[in-house]
Structure formats: structure tokens, C-alpha cells
Amino acid sequence: EKMMTQSPATLSVSPGERATLSCRASQSVSSNLAWYQQKPGQAPRLLIYGASTRATGIPARFIGSGSGTEFTLTISSLQSEDFAVYYCQQYNTWPPDTFGQGTKLEIK
């Protein structure tokens, strides 16, 4: 069974600092990995696809990296609007039904 495991579950970081979120796949997903951001009461928003390509309109401080089974989302200098829940999702194998459980990024 495909699984995506995100760590940590909660990350406390101060504004202006760097945040590093991890996502691990139970089997290789090549570079078919997306990251989404979700704020309370809002729909998810696509940040990164293809493991490292920023979606339209996403600021350069959001950096995706990795391939195979290990992936990282780095937010280089946290802004107040970045505090949210982040999900990774694999779409290498069909169906693309595997989301990570999410990492909550909170203000320290």
C-alpha cells in the first residue's frame, strides 16, 4: 500500500526564519510529487508540482526538492501568511489518492 509520511506533524518557527518540511514515500514516486498549502476555512492551494516546480504565482521563497522517496519543502524566510497546513501528494501511480497527513506550520 502506498503511503506518504510527513514530518514533523507540527513545526513552530519564527517569522523571518527558515522552515523545512519533509515528506517520505513508501515506494519511489520519481518526481511526481506535489505540495499544497491549506489555510483555515480555505481550499488547498497548489504550491509545487514535479517535486520542484513552483505553480503559477507562488513566491520564490517556496522551494521543493527531492526525488524517489525523500522530499523537502523549504520556505526560506517565513512570512505571516505562510502559517498554514502543508500536504504532500504523490501522483506517480494511479490512483493519485495518496496524500500525506499534513504538517501544521505555526508561529513560534
Next chain:
Amino acid sequence: QVQLVQSGAEVKKAGASVKVSCKASGYMFSNHYMHWVRQAPGQGLEWMGIIDPRGASTSYAQKFQGRVTMTSVTSTSTVYMELSSLRSDDTAVYYCARDRSGWEGCMDVWGQGTTVTVSS
């Protein structure tokens, strides 16, 4: 601009059915498959299935097989998701989301969500 607008909140009794709509605008409707994803209160994202907006084919998550039906009306650029035999654990926000590229699996535009509450 590219937009997905969903129908309003629903309250249903256990055992009933619900049908949620998702109207697309700002792009060529037939060029992008549409996913449905749900989120139970305080929980993560759960993929339900996908439809070719031209109506040619669907693929449903095994969990929802037999209970979910996704349809499309190209003349109005609208897709629908109907879930039957509702249970209390179907209470969730239901989202439609456009596939970024064909049947790729990555979702680049999301609807605002439709809250479905199932009461016993």
C-alpha cells in the same frame, strides 16, 4: 480568471443522497479532467475520484465504489458528484479540483468547497 464555483452547503439524513455541483470558467472545460477530494472535520485530504469532463470515463477510489457517481455537462461546464447511502462519517467538505495536465493527478485549481453534513 480560472475559477471553480461549487454549490452550497447541504444537510442530509443518513441513508439519503447528495449531489454537489462544480461550475468551471476561465479555461477550456474539456481540456482538464476534474477530481473530487473530501476533508472530514479536522482531518486530512481524501481523494474520491476523477472524471473526464467530456463524460467519456471516470475512475473512483475503491472506498467509494458503488456509492459515488461523477457526471459532466459540457454545455454548462459543470461537473457533479453524487454520493449515496450517506453515513455520519460522510460529513465533510467536498472539493472539486482541476487536474493540471490531462489525467496527471496533480490538482492546480480548487473549488471553494461544499460542506455536507449528515445527521442521523
